[in-house]
Amino acid sequence: xxxxxxxxxxxxxxxxxxxxxxxxxxxxxxxxxxxxxxxxxxxxxxxxxxxxxxxxxxxxxxxxxxxxxxxxxxxxxxxxxxxxxxxxxxxxxxxxxxxxxxxxxxxxxxxxxxxxxxxxxxxxxxxxxxxxxxxxxxxxxxxxxxxxxxxxxxxxxxxxxxxxxxxxxxxxxxxxxxxxxxxxxxxxxxxxxxxxxxxxxxxxxxxxxxxxxxxxxxxxxxxxxxxxxxxxxxxxxxxxxxxxxxxxxxxxxxxxxxxxxxxxxxxxxxxxxxxxxxxxxxxxxxxxxxxxxxxxxxxxxxxxxxxxxxxxxxxxxxxxxxxxxxxxxxxxxxxxxxxxxxxxxxxxxxxxxxxxxxxxxxxxxxxxxxxxxxxxxxxxxxxxxxxxxxxxxxxxxxxxxxxxxxxxxxxxxxxxxxxxxxxxxxxxxxxxxxxxxxxxxxxxxxxxxxxxxxxxxxxxxxxxxxxxxxxxxxxxxx
Ligand code: CUA
Numbered sequence: 044x045x046x047x048x049x050x051x052x053x054x055x056x057x058x059x060x061x062x063x064x065x066x067x068x069x070x071x072x073x074x075x076x077x078x079x080x081x082x083x084x085x086x087x088x089x090x091x092x093x094x095x096x097x098x099x100x101x102x103x104x105x106x107x108x109x110x111x112x113x114x115x116x117x118x119x120x121x122x123x124x125x126x127x128x129x130x131x132x133x134x135x136x137x138x139x140x141x142x143x144x145x146x147x148x149x150x151x152x153x154x155x156x157x158x159x160x161x162x163x164x165x166x167x168x169x170x171x172x173x174x175x176x177x178x179x180x181x182x183x184x185x186x187x188x189x190x191x192x193x194x195x196x197x198x199x200x201x202x203x204x205x206x207x208x209x210x211x212x213x214x215x216x217x218x219x220x221x222x223x224x225x226x227x228x229x230x231x232x233x234x235x236x237x238x239x240x241x242x243x244x245x246x247x248x249x250x251x252x253x254x255x256x257x258x259x260x261x262x263x264x265x266x267x268x269x270x271x272x273x274x275x276x277x278x279x280x281x282x283x284x285x286x287x288x289x290x291x292x293x294x295x296x297x298x299x300x301x302x303x304x305x306x307x308x309x310x311x312x313x314x315x316x317x318x319x320x321x322x323x324x325x326x327x328x329x330x331x332x333x334x335x336x337x338x339x340x341x342x343x344x345x346x347x348x349x350x351x352x353x354x355x356x357x358x359x360x361x362x363x364x365x366x367x368x369x370x371x372x373x374x375x376x377x378x379x380x381x382x383x384x385x386x387x388x389x390x391x392x393x394x395x396x397x398x399x400x401x402x403x404x405x406x407x408x409x410x411x412x413x414x415x416x417x418x419x420x421x422x423x424x425x426x427x428x429x430x431x432x433x434x435x436x437x438x439x440x441x442x443x444x445x446x447x448x449x450x451x452x453x454x455x456x457x458x459x460x461x462x463x464x465x466x467x468x469x470x471x472x473x474x475x476x477x478x479x480x481x482x483x484x485x486x487x488x489x490x491x492x493x494x495x496x497x498x499x500x501x502x503x504x505x506x507x508x509x510x511x512x513x514x515x516x517x518x519x520x521x
Contacts, residue, residue: 057085068105084099206242318440320334329419
């Protein structure tokens with residue numbers, strides 16, 4: 044530290060292109076500091092200021108804040124590079140005496156000019172106050188900070204309250220219709236509270252700052268330079284750690300409740316394929332395209348996919364499970380609310396993924412038994428049976444019955460029609476052709492339709508009599 048900084052001989056450089064600014068300031072400083080101030084010179088441009096700073100090494104540089112001829116930012120960036128102790132004051136006379144920003148090379152902190160001058164005076168031993176209003180000012184700024192603290196706390200609290208009490212599970216989620224939905228919803232609401240609090244903390248402070256800490260017009264000064272805050276950093280490390288660990292515990296408890304098996308669970312096989320659902324009830328010998336479940340009885344869904352990944356999801360039951368080709372997956376559901384729901388595929392699985400829906404009915408026990416009895420009796424009419432199989436095995440997901448084009452050729456009027464083939468020839472769609480197209484779809488490819496969309500395994504999944512019934516059904520669609 045230069046020795047002359049401690050004695051009373053302050054060496055000051057003034058940067059301004061207005062002669063009155065320099066004159067007035069010189070007089071002011073000399074009066075205030077009892078002539079101990081040595082005004083080294085007055086320079087009117089950035090270049091001159093930089094040269095003078097290097098040559099004269101002043102203790103203090105006072106810059107005319109309102110002077111358009113001097114680029115403050117450039118001056119400050121030059122000032123930052125030097126090694127000697129020095130201070131820069133940006134002083135505005137137009138805005139009144141209280142508008143000044145102090146840059147101290149030691150810390151580069153901008154603070155109140157009064158506080159800084161007080162320190163300057165204390166160091167030199169001539170503790171003269173620049174302004175008698177200083178102690179009043181610092182008291183009023185403490186008051187201001189307190190008010191801002193209360194204000195920002197209020198805004199954050201209001202935001203949090205809107206999130207936590209304004210958007211409840213009942214309004215956000217579909218009705219819960221299974222025992223497994225309760226722990227999931229509980230977990231969801233814990234998450235929701237946490238998310239609301241975090242949102243309020245970030246957004247509340249942001250909105251408050253937008254309103255009360257806007258940049259004043261013409262103010263181009265930097266904000267205070269803050270380097271670290273140990274207490275804050277420890278807090279924002281420990282708190283999230285505890286929160287995440289807490290959620291891990293709650294999450295594992297939730298998982299345990301959701302997976303809790305009942306040894307008396309009823310088994311249902313769930314078969315997913317592009318783009319249909321089939322449900323088989325081995326205990327009742329029933330196959331269905333809708334999932335009918337008795338209330339208050341746990342059902343164990345054993346799921347498989349015949350082609351690609353699908354996902355079984357009934358939003359009212361909350362839980363969800365992927366269907367994986369070549370691997371059985373399971374899901375346990377205990378429906379506890381009678382009603383009509385929908386299972387929707389929740390894994391993108393091709394062109395008609397959006398339409399991979401099936402009805403889910405939760406019914407009373409009596410009604411369920413009656414349904415299984417009615418379902419296990421197949422109709423006498425082969426056409427009616429063929430229609431049931433066509434629905435169960437997903438044929439009509441790709442073949443329309445009314446002439447519209449979906450994925451594959453329509454079945455309406457298909458029988459005995461002349462089919463143009465990919466290789467340029469044609470074939471009459473008789474019984475032999477229809478049979479071959481079901482069990483070996485790549486043998487003759489319908490011109491203009493993708494060859495790889497039809498499942499290749501119907502010779503294994505369908506029985507001979509079922510195939511014949513489906514052909515009877517196609518023949519009826521004239
Ligand atoms: Cu199956 Cu999406």
